Amino acid sequence: MTTTSGSSSDVCDEAYVLDAxxxxxxxxxxxxxxxYTVKEVIxxxxxxxxxKNLQLALSAGRVEILEPGGAHRExxxxxxxxxxxxxxLSKADLELLALASDLTERCGRVVVISDDSAVRRVxxxxxxxxxTIKYWRTRTRQK
Incomplete structure (x- = not known):
């Protein structure tokens, strides 16, 4: 994972990955x-x-733009x-999901925030x- 803006920690309790x-x-x-998000979503x-709200969050350091590793893209x-x-899935969707995959190795819990059903499925x-934004509902994979 490459940091484009800001710096991510190697380990975190929870990470939020936001789509558009x-x-x-x-x-x-x-x-x-x-x-976190990727430049394609931005x-x-x-x-x-x-x-305006995105730029405010970026300048305050509340959102980091990261680039996922190649293995996660694959x-x-x-x-x-x-x-x-x-x-x-668009290129932005694929990059976002690759970032989420990357973060699952470093964080205790990763939450992908998206209304796109294909993104949520992956x-x-x-x-x-x-x-989901529309229904403010959290889902996790059933084991």
Missing amino acids: AAFFASYQLYLTKNV QEVKDSESL RINRLAEELNILSK ATRIGAATL
């Missing part, structure tokens, strides 16, 4: 630490209000192919919990 829907809802303003945030691509949903398969 979370930034549209300004969810990052409600979380105080261990909030590039999707274009409306002025969401962009893992996510394989898993999405196995689930037959690779075509439903996230639960890698052991991450998911939270």
Whole structure:
């Protein structure tokens, strides 16, 4: 995992991985630490209000932009192919999921915040919990 902005710790209790829907809802303003995303998601945030709130969180150090390791990209691509949903995932989705995969090795709990059902499906398969914006509901994989 490469740090693009800020610095992540090697081990954390809980990490939140946000996709664009979370930034549209300004969810990052409600979380105080261990909030991560990828540059591809940042590039999707274009409306002025969401962009203003995102820039505020970035400048305050409340959101870190990270780059996942290559092995995690490969893992996510394989898993999405196995689930037959690779075509439903954008490059930003794949990068976000690779980051979540990377963080599952370093953090006790990883929560992916997204309204995208394909993203949530892959996230639960890698052991991450998911939270939807629309319904504010957390899901974890059933063992």
